[in-house]
Amino acid sequence: MxxxxxxxxxxxxxxxxxxxxxxxxxxxxxxxxxxxxxxxxxxxxxxxxxxxxxxxxxxxxxxxxxxxxxxxxxxxxxxxxxxxxxxxxxxxxxxxxxxxxxxxxxxxTVLADNLYMNYCTFSYTTVFWDWERWEREIDLMALNGITMPLAMVGTEAVWRNTLLKFGYTNSEIKEFLCGPAYFGWLLMGNLEEIGGPLPDEWFTNQIALQKKILARMRAYGMKPVFQGFFGMVPSSLKEKFPEAHLVEQGLWNSLQRPPVLDPTDPLFERMAKVWYAEYEKLYGQAEAFGGDLFHEGGKTGGIDVTDAARRVQTAMRQKNPNAVWVIQAWGGNPKAELLAGLDKQHTLVVDLAAEFWDNWRTRKGFDGFPWLWSNITNYGGNIGLHGRLDAIASGPVDGQHDPIASLSMKGIGSTPEGIEVNPVVFDLANEMRWRSEYLDLEVWLQKYAERRYGSPDTSLKAAWSLFHRTAYGTYAGHRRPSESVFCAPPSLKRDKITASAWSQSRIFYDPELFAQGVGLFLQSAEKLNQVPTYQYDAIDFVRQYLADLGREAYYKLVDAYQAKERAAFAHWSERFLQLIRDQNELLSTHERFFVGRWLAMARSKSKQPEIQDLYEHNARMLIGTWTETQSPVRDYAHKEWGGMLRDYYLPRWTNYITYLKESLQGETVPVPDSFSAEKAWVNAHNTYTIASHADPVQTAKKMYSKYRRVDEVR
Structure with missing residues (x-):
């Protein structure tokens, strides 16, 4: 008994x-x-x-x-x-x-929805995650009140199962599907094929992983957002169905975009029906579906956009009449004529970068369509300090107080392209769903400093006050982080130099004020040396300090070169290169700032060496050249990471500065083309070992003191 x-x-x-x-x-x-x-x-x-x-x-x-x-x-x-x-x-x-x-x-709170993640997040950050890392992230979602996470893992299996029913072979399907690191853009209709072909084991493993992810999300009561069928199809579909009306989409950053199947074509309804049936077989029913017609320059091809949108939504709701179409407000989309074809009760517009663009305000709450105030903040998974905290602290409250837009505001979102950076942004942004009145951000940050490090040290609070006034400030024209010149393709562009397209390397804040903040922060080093959050931030803040100094050194070496001052050029060019070496040393003391972690995650997705090589190639290409040939997205996902600074960025700057030095000496030498060397790194499989013997906080102090002392003397 x-x-x-x-x-x-x-x-x-x-x-x-x-x-x-x-x-x-x-x-x-x-x-x-x-x-x-x-x-x-x-x-x-x-x-x-x-x-x-x-x-x-x-x-x-x-x-x-x-x-x-x-x-x-x-x-x-x-x-x-x-x-x-x-x-x-x-x-x-x-x-x-x-x-x-x-x-x-x-x-x-009256704001019911809190959307999380961006299509790009599934490439720039989560692509090689295992269940343990996903479990941790879903816990963080719950702790931060996320109700609608994007759930795009394993969507490639839905594509496979769907295309098999339309006459495709497995090998033909793999010719369409991209490699694992590029799924985000495949799902947005930007590209196909790059980085593949996918091995069979990838499908099996990702299906199993997605089922675990969805089970946990649903246990919390979250509403995962699946991928909807909006008409994007393989370019090869015209060979299978020559009579189908396909709207060619042209190029996206030099890459061939897949066409859109006209939603009025009878084949659209057939494919959509199979798509949603196969999705449900694999992963169960969903209440929300993402997907955007004509994303980033897509072509309408003369089709009736209003009618097309209506048909996309109708197909979406056939399996689940309660389903909602989650649409991104980005680059002028969604157009008014697209919204005109939709049922408001089954549509949700996400104002992706509302911390910078007030689309919700200018479009009057998207003409009464349910909408979310969201922030992107991060682009390409770059790790520069950035947050626009004042905009994030006020925007969701502005939306709730707006006499027109508030009537259809349903919540907030965090839609960064990459995560595992700038944790203060995620903390603040998700709190804002629960705040209907403006908060005193300075007071909030004082409390954040206490709980981030578990210490009431006044120096930490003073440091965060300066960080708020500098790197985490909100400035006109400052949509993206100020990019590190270390990661920029070498040139003499000076004020216009940039690591990636659509961005800038300009510092919008006072770097001296930021440097003072770093000094205040490091005053707590002895006391908090073993606190993980303090270790992480000490490296991150000193990393930014060195990057800011690098920008100054770059300006000086360019000025010296153009003035033909050889001694000054030698001094500033050596300082610039040494800053890269020192930043590499600093970042190689912590796993989260080390390229080896990213590459090891990629290889861990398989036990077969040849498949490990494929995954590693995807991982390297994404953060390096991005494409196999030189294109506008080169270095878009640049990383200030230990190991990569030494082997990818430092050699190209060293070669370029050598070229400048020789030209100053009157020699006629060609401008070095670093792309072939970049490709060699992308195609390599050398291993990286972290400097585990080095103390991260002490290394941060050493690097700060080294340059702070020199600058004060200077």
């Missing part, structure tokens, strides 16, 4: 734990943490998301309308009552006190 009773208790406990995903989350954060929180789920009579915190001592009760609200409530308590910080850039979580701080607080 006793054994049966114990077995029953275990089964009941198992049901409680498996039925409450927040319990598992808490245990993954810290063993035993779930016993400190009592989670109660009660529906809201007003249909608003809410959480209530009460109690203290041995246990805090978190009452909420769903598991995501409950997880956010737990995070709110841990942030504001226990001084903790969770992020994809390390955590700061001490053992909680025996007696938890007392609390009696309620928060609610």
């Amino acid at each position: 006793k054994k049966h009773f114990l077995l029953l208790c275990c089964l009941l406990l198992s049901v409680v734990v498996s039925g409450n995903p927040v319990t598992g989350l808490l245990e993954r954060i810290q063993k035993g943490l779930s016993s400190r929180f009592k989670i109660e789920i009660q529906a809201s009579s007003s249909q608003t998301d809410y959480f209530e915190l009460s109690g203290g001592g041995k246990q805090v009760t978190v009452r909420a309308n769903n598991y995501v609200s409950a997880a956010f409530g737990v995070n709110w308590y841990l942030k504001y009552y226990c001084r903790t910080n969770f992020s994809f850039c390390e955590d700061q979580l001490p053992q909680l006190p025996t007696d938890l701080p007392p609390v009696n607080e309620r928060q609610a």
